[in-house]
Amino acid sequence: MNYQELKLLEDDLWEAADQLRANSKLTASEYSMPVLGLIFLRHATTRFNDLLPEVEKAVPARATGALREDRLKLGFQGKAAIYLPETARYDYLAALPAGTNVGEAIRDAMIAIEASVTDQQGNKLLEGALPKDYLGLEQDLLAELIKIFNRPALQTAKGDVFGRIYEYFLNQFAQSGAQEGGEFFTPPSLVRMIVNVIEPDHGTVLDPACGSAGMFVQTGHFIEEVRHKHTVDTDITFYGQEKADLNSKLARMNLAVHGLEGQIRIGNTFYEDHHQLLGQCDFVMANPPFNVDGVQVAKIKSQVGDHQTGRLPFGLPGIATKTKGKNKGDGETISNANSLWIQYFYSYLNDTGRAGFVMASSASDAGNKDKDIRQKLVESGHVDVMMSIGPKFFYTRSLPCTLWFFDKGKPEDLLDTVLMIDARNVYTVASARSHVFSEEQLANLTAITWLYRGEHDRFTALLASYHSKAGQYLATMPERLAADGLQIKALTHALRDFAKATEDDAAVAAVREKLGEEHGITDEALTHFRSELAKLEQQAASWDATLAQSLNDAKPLQDAIAALPDNASFAQRKALQDKLDEANPGLKTALAALEARHKGWLKLLELAEKSLRARQWAAFDGDATRDAKKALLPRDAKKREKPTVRDLGVEAFKRASYFVAQGHWLLHRFSDGLYADVPGLCKAVTRQEIADNDYSLTPGRYVGASVGGVGDDNGEAFVTRMREIHGELADLNAKAMELAAAIQTRFVELFE
Missing domain, CATH: 1.20.1260.30 (N6 adenine-specific DNA methyltransferase, N-terminal domain)
Structure with missing residues (x-):
């Protein structure tokens, strides 16, 4: 499935x-x-x-x-x-x-x-x-x-x-x-991004705000899909704490339904620490509630510094000057608990532990005591990656957020830097109110962290996977185009035969007599149809030639992809990508020709059926045109229809081009297969630079604005889509004019 x-x-x-x-x-x-x-x-x-x-x-x-x-x-x-x-x-x-x-x-x-x-x-x-x-x-x-x-x-x-x-x-x-x-549900895109960066695959895993245990479930997926192991055969233990009883039940069900075991306890993490895992966790993951106020200072003072519990090693954040409403009479309260959560996640880690969590964007720049806490975190050298996420990733609110990553086991050469990634412009629109990361967007963002850590082989392997997928779709093109061509041929023959019938006076007379006085089959309409057929046949020759050339060009590309072994070097992959980049405009041109061919012949069929009442003509092959039309239109997904001939042909070109573009995205930004700062996307920032910026951990403050380069697909995709919209609008306007003319004619006839 x-x-x-x-x-x-x-x-x-x-x-x-x-x-x-x-x-x-x-x-x-x-x-x-x-x-x-x-x-x-x-x-x-x-x-x-x-x-x-x-x-x-x-x-x-x-x-x-x-x-x-x-x-x-x-x-x-x-x-x-x-x-x-x-x-x-x-x-x-x-x-x-x-x-x-x-x-x-x-x-x-x-x-x-x-x-x-x-x-x-x-x-x-x-x-x-x-x-x-x-x-x-x-x-x-x-x-x-x-x-x-x-x-x-x-x-x-x-x-x-x-x-x-x-x-x-x-x-x-x-x-x-x-x-x-x-509030219990963390979008899978963000959970997967966290898991991809910290890579939890062993030891003790804690989520002190576990909700429905999505972090643990995704860890299970990671172990099976990336590490190729079964979780039951892995030395890993899940610990979760959740304040709401209902959510804790969901967490236990979610673990069980995925075949995972974990210890889920009910408790308010601000005041309770049921698992007692301070300094013992290999991995900490969480999506805590943002911007909580009203946490009572008296109940958490013992957690500060060297006190018995020690969950707040960098001190208390700001204290509210006055308590109101439901907190009145509770004594001093924390004005914003974001820095409490941040310290908790840090303090639970062991000497080599990693943490990844979701946090309100405001926490990266908050001032006063929160700034002091960030300063101590930065000075520890354990802040690993900061990633800005755009709005609409949450299902019940549209605010942006930031993913924070700690690594207490960072190598010496990275202790002085923090990787800043601004991913606010990286997303896929799932609906009007929801954005997600595609599989490839997740992989590409993760690849930046691989390069930053010096894991160049993984970057090359990802590039190889895109080449392999592009090759798979290139290999399907001959068969799919052949099937598409057969349907076009059947439709062409049917419309040509019909055009000949429109020149036969006896056939025309028979249809007019059959339809009665209001037949609408004028000599002008017949001539117009034949003229449109002649124009289309001229265009079709060009489309067919473009598609034939695309097949000729695709074969050596497919052979080049297949010739490279799985362990091919980066230099070999880069050389192959250059060939694919050179060929990609041709794939896009062929796709445009394929879709134009579908549109052109179906539009002529519509003209025959609506303007000339083609199904009333004895010479019109209704069965052949019906089958061809069904094959050359997109499937109705809601009716559970299988992909049509048109769908399969279009998919071959689109997906081949898409995976070529993914390889281009990687190499356009990291041309040597090594980490490099990319304006508008990522920058490795020193602790001194962070200090010079008031200890801000907001990526957008450092990465700058993106610089559009030649070969970058963003602008081309925009232009292509605008052309599509313009063409669709022109078709709608033409149909509107035809409908208005028909209404006017009927109106005049009514009152004559």
Whole structure:
């Protein structure tokens, strides 16, 4: 299941579930946990079923009934799935006969799971975490929900499909206003960026504001996808603390649904430190609440400096001059808790530990006591990377933010510098109110940190991956263009035959008689169609020649990509990229020709069908044109249609060109495969430079403005899109004029 298919599936599931919510008496907050509980159960069953055959091999054939279940439960210990009692498996619930109390069955299933899921010490990992309030819900609603999450595509889904659907639903409930405005949910783009930079793959991992445990889940993905290991085989332990009881339950469910184990405790991190991991963590990750005020000074003074707890090694931030409202009478309070969080994350690290966290942009420049704290952090030499993120990455608020990274194990040669990255102009528009990082944007930003750390081989490997993907799409072009050409040929023949029929007086007369006095088939219209066909055939020759040339040019490129071994040197990769860059304008020209060819022939078909009523003519091949039209139009994704011939042909050119452009993005900025400051993007700043700027840690203050260079695709992409918009507008204006003329004609006829 690819990304687009998964996205469609997620949207379908959400739309169905949301429709059910709309038709029930439930609010979003009431509905969210029961739905997430069913998703959890479906995914847990899928993982259980995947591992069941392996576990059953170790169960003696003579073991039956309760003995067999005990052996199965034992066999699931240490596996990347949880044991499920028979009556708690989704298959059992989906097969319940009509009239069964579905709510009671689901509740009992949740109770049974909580009782059976334990760690090696016998502690119940999900005790009190699963939703059980199903008895008061409409039985028909619950039965329908079970069907929704039991669709064939989900029964056979492999990998982490359900985990992603689970995260998607967390996101959707955040957007719909459930779960305290979505404050528990950290956008996956930011979580992945944090994980990519600090690379948590072992030891003790802490998130003292863990929300729904997204940081831990992404760590699991990183270990499996980048380190190519299973988390159950990795020496890693997750510790989380969360203030809200509901969010802590979500965290425990989220860990379980991904086959991860962790210790999640409920507590206010400002005042409580349940895990007692000061100076012991290999990795700390978090997205704490921004700009919290009202933290009581009296309760945190003992954390300062060399005091017993020592979680605030650089002192207290500013203290509010006056307490108001709900804090009145609580004594002195901290005016802004951002610097508390920053110190917590630093103090939990061991001597080689790394931290990555999300923070309000204002914290990078805050003055007074906050500035003093930043100064001490900078002087420690452990501030590693600062990355500015633009607005719209959060689902419930559009403010920008900054990602902070600490590294207490920085090599000596980097102790005096901080890498500043301004990524505010790097994003992909997911919707009008939401931005994300694409896979390639995440990889390219991460590659900057690799170069900064001297990891040049990883940069070369990323470049190689783009070359490989470009080559894969280049290889598909001959077959896809051939299929496209067959459809164009069929449509061309049909329209040519039709044009000949428009010159046959008998055929014209027959159609006019068939349609009656208001046939609209004028001699001028017939002549105009033939004229448009002649013009199109002249243009088509040029388009066909461009596409044929593109195939000739693509073959040596594909061969050059295939000829390089996986371990090719940077110099070889750079030489190949030069060839690809030289060829990329040709790919874009060919793509424009392909789309123009589709548009031209479909527009002529529309002229024949609407102006000349082509389907009323005996000489018109309606079946052939219908099939060709369907093949040459984009698929309707909402109808779950498969990609059309047109989609596949366009994709080959677009994606090949896209991956060439990704390689260009890297080498246009880092031409020698070594780190270099790039205006508007990144700069390695010394501690003295930071001191000269009042200890500001805002990247935009250092990197300067970007300088557009020759070959940079940003300007070209803008011009191309503006041309597309202009062309679309011209077509709409032309159609509007035709419609206005038709209305005017009808109006005149009406009153004659």
